[in-house]
Amino acid sequence: MPRMREAVTPLMNRVLQVLSSEKVHLTAEEILDQLDDVGRATVYRALDRLCEEGIINRLSLESGTSVYEYVRKPHMHFVCRKCGKLYDIPVPMTDILEHTAAGSGHTVQKIDVTAYGICTACQQAAQNEYGGY
Amino acid sequence: MPRMREAVTPLMNRVLQVLSSEKVHLTAEEILDQLDDVGRATVYRALDRLCEEGIINRLSLESGTSVYEYVRKPHMHFVCRKCGKLYDIPVPMTDILEHTAAGSGHTVQKIDVTAYGICTACQQAAQNEYGGY
């Protein structure tokens, strides 16, 4: 009988384990660093398939890199343009947005809401640097 | 007297002219194609500065490329994962999202709302291909 494609391969599981660690959002490179016997291509392939399966979520940031996170409750992201840190922010009306997009007749598979700006921490740092006396 | 930086350089103007053409969303490559006496780096620099000035908007798509558009009324985007086409969709509650993000104390400079899925055109094409009789 013909072989069939695994839903989740051993390597996909190892990637998921890395994604369960302290840091919630990881780049492909960060995941690679924690799996040093594994090749680049393999990690990228695993990430692609985990996205297809809907287990993880890829965020494409304006910096040009992508970060990956487990799929959880809908939420939006805030990216600090100074320090690059990514914050999760709960967003209550994903369903409204989904409805809006679906209203055009398109089939919506995913919605990204991402804000960019300067985070509280960087604002305070700037304050201490220039505002001190 | 010391020279000072132009707000909008001649080249930035040429880029804006290209962006005023039929197609609303253009990649850097598409803009380059229409300005064939201009170097890559120059176009990218102009695009960066136009973004800084708040005249145009950079969209970072999950395909890894960016597209640029004139800044207009707030709206969201729908990207078809099959044909890659980008649709504009009016979105009424950008202010709510902005407020949500600002609630965390961060300074919000920009909000991206992008949906991904299969567009009406591609759905119909698939229908005709497999559903015909």
Added chain:
DNA sequence: GTATCTGCAAAACATTTGCCCTTTG
């Protein structure tokens, strides 16, 4: 034994950098 999973190295792609020449106030 055939399709899947994986590794490695090279390729591809988008964007940025460094350097040099030109222009302008």
Added chain:
DNA sequence: CAAAGGGCAAATGTTTTGCAGATAC
């Protein structure tokens, strides 16, 4: 002439492709 704009080629960084070996049904 000092700073800014622009061109070119090379570098950078991220992701993908091609190919070969191992594995599982």
